[in-house]
Amino acid sequence: MPSIILKNCSLDLPIYGTINRSLKGTVMASATGGRIAAASRNVMVVKALNNISLEIHEGDRVGIMGHNGSGKTSLLRMLAGIYEPTSGQLQVQGKVSSFINLGLGMDSEATGAENILLCGLMFGLEYDEILRLTPSIGEFSGLGDFLDVPVRTYSSGMMMRLVFSIVTSVHAEILLMDEWLSVGDADFVVHAKERMTRLVDSASILVLASHNEEVVADLCNVIVRLDHGEIVDVTRVSP
Amino acid sequence: MSTTAPAWKATSQARLAWNDLKDGLKAHRVWVRLARMDIKQRYRRSILGPFWITLTMIIWIVALGPLYSHLLGVGSRGFIPYLAMGIITWGLISGVILDGAAAFVTAENLVRSVKLPYTVHILRVLHRNLVIFAHNLVAFVPFMIYLGIRPEWTWLAAIPGVALILLAALPTAFLLGTLSARYRDLQQMIASVVQLAFFITPIFWQREQLKGRTYIADYNPFQILLEVVRRPIVEGIPPMATYGKCFILIALLYLVTAPFFARYRRRLAFWV
Numbered sequence: 055m056p057s058i059i060l061k062n063c064s065l066d067l068p069i070y071g072t073i074n075r076s077l078k079g080t081v082m083a084s085a086t087g088g089r090i091a092a093a094s095r096n097v098m099v100v101k102a103l104n105n106i107s108l109e110i111h112e113g114d115r116v117g118i119m120g121h122n123g124s125g126k127t128s129l130l131r132m133l134a135g136i137y138e139p140t141s142g143q144l145q146v147q148g149k150v151s152s153f154i155n156l157g158l159g160m161d162s163e164a165t166g167a168e169n170i171l172l173c174g175l176m177f178g179l180e181y182d183e184i185l186r187l188t189p190s191i192g193e194f195s196g197l198g199d200f201l202d203v204p205v206r207t208y209s210s211g212m213m214m215r216l217v218f219s220i221v222t223s224v225h226a227e228i229l230l231m232d233e234w235l236s237v238g239d240a241d242f243v244v245h246a247k248e249r250m251t252r253l254v255d256s257a258s259i260l261v262l263a264s265h266n267e268e269v270v271a272d273l274c275n276v277i278v279r280l281d282h283g284e285i286v287d288v289t290r291v292s293p
Numbered sequence: 294m295s296t297t298a299p300a301w302k303a304t305s306q307a308r309l310a311w312n313d314l315k316d317g318l319k320a321h322r323v324w325v326r327l328a329r330m331d332i333k334q335r336y337r338r339s340i341l342g343p344f345w346i347t348l349t350m351i352i353w354i355v356a357l358g359p360l361y362s363h364l365l366g367v368g369s370r371g372f373i374p375y376l377a378m379g380i381i382t383w384g385l386i387s388g389v390i391l392d393g394a395a396a397f398v399t400a401e402n403l404v405r406s407v408k409l410p411y412t413v414h415i416l417r418v419l420h421r422n423l424v425i426f427a428h429n430l431v432a433f434v435p436f437m438i439y440l441g442i443r444p445e446w447t448w449l450a451a452i453p454g455v456a457l458i459l460l461a462a463l464p465t466a467f468l469l470g471t472l473s474a475r476y477r478d479l480q481q482m483i484a485s486v487v488q489l490a491f492f493i494t495p496i497f498w499q500r501e502q503l504k505g506r507t508y509i510a511d512y513n514p515f516q517i518l519l520e521v522v523r524r525p526i527v528e529g530i531p532p533m534a535t536y537g538k539c540f541i542l543i544a545l546l547y548l549v550t551a552p553f554f555a556r557y558r559r560r561l562a563f564w565v
């Protein structure tokens with residue numbers, strides 16, 4: 055039974071400047087200890103998420119809304135297990151697949167088909183499983199012959215199609231998505247929405263970060279509004 | 294990637310680091326694939342493909358072997374295999390150090406978009422360097438034929454030698470990779486140190502030529518790692534003392550790296 059439980063989760067993101075990024079700078083700063091050096095030695099910390107408590111259960115489609123920099127992506131990264139919360143408790147149960155970066159750590163020199171294989175492995179699939187899924191992934195992405203071309207030649211729309219098709223095909227119980235749908239053309243967005251609705255029907259969790267009211271209203275039954283790293287509002291839409 | 298993520302606070306950081314290592318080893322399909330793609334990408338546009346590395350190695354040995362055997366006044370028949378195995382093995386040692394230091398920084402995109410055990414990025418580097426080492430070993434064959442060297446049973450002792458190098462490389466890559474993610478100028482420093490080590494390690498010259506100062510070679514960690522692979526091919530089974538030193542070196546590396554990685558693992562995603 056997939057579920058996500060956050061209890062008072064906070065996340066501090068350190069921001070490194072040029073001096074504290076360099077060993078020489080750090081050593082020099084501690085040796086000289088002047089006021090300027092001392093000030094630059096301190097690493098700036100951004101409170102990306104503050105005291106987040108949220109429970110997400112099977113069948114929930116959560117839309118996370120907020121301005122740029124309100125913590126949407128940080129929250130997704132935390133749910134994906136990439137960032138660990140600085141304080142608080144986080145419990146994620148279920149197989150996670152995530153679409154947070156457009157590139158998804160793909161190899162830009164490799165072809166689309168090779169990258170399907172690579173991503174499939176990263177999401178924990180077996181070889182034969184991926185080989186079985188590859189034709190349907192290729193078909194859904196609508197990339198056709200472009201699958202045999204290095205992905206560095208792809209436009210961001212094409213890249214989005216490929217990554218979307220992969221992450222929605224790996225049979226994850228929890229799907230985390232950043233606002234990438236906006237890159238696709240209208241045709242694909244319709245297609246994609248359909249598929250996401252179907253995914254959620256198969257008893258899994260969707261967490262979608264977006265600032266597109268329409269997409270969120272269409273797809274989600276829980277709407278979470280984030281502002282400055284805090285939850286300001288949670289609305290449950292009854293089906 | 295993660296199937297059932299544990300409640301973070303309930304599990305200790307040491308436990309999580311250990312799980313990282315275990316899950317990383319289990320995900321061998323991922324790092325083998327990544328390493329293979331790395332190599333493919335490097336030689337995608339060359340006709341010789343991966344054997345370009347082999348050819349470069351042959352040119353090096355042909356050019357430098359006779360010159361240095363003349364400079365040092367030793368017969369080239371014995372010296373060329375010594376030099377060849379020395380350079381080839383050095384390639385593996387320096388490769389895992391330099392690539393290990395870059396392991397997390399170059400995988401930045403991957404680290405920030407998919408949850409993978411950090412060990413995967415390290416093993417990808419080790420595997421890649423092992424494959425390159427295998428390609429380089431092929432460069433030894435023409436010299437064997439030319440000098441009429443026959444393989445001997447003692448050569449098999451080089452295989453555990455390679456395993457020892459990789460065993461030492463794992464903690465080294467973790468340590469340097471993590472530090473280099475935090476301090477971006479460290480990679481250049483490591484590169485200069487490795488370059489320096491290349492000259493103070495007996496590769497182009499032999500330990501015996503140090504005369505009264507053989508300690509320069511005897512306590513050189515690079516020499517210790519070189520000897521467990523080079524010596525079986527060139528002279529015969531290395532003395533027990535060499536293996537002893539090798540095990541002490543590896544134990545030290547793990548002692549330093551294990552608490553370090555357990556402590557800083559969770560910060561890595563912020564650093565890359």
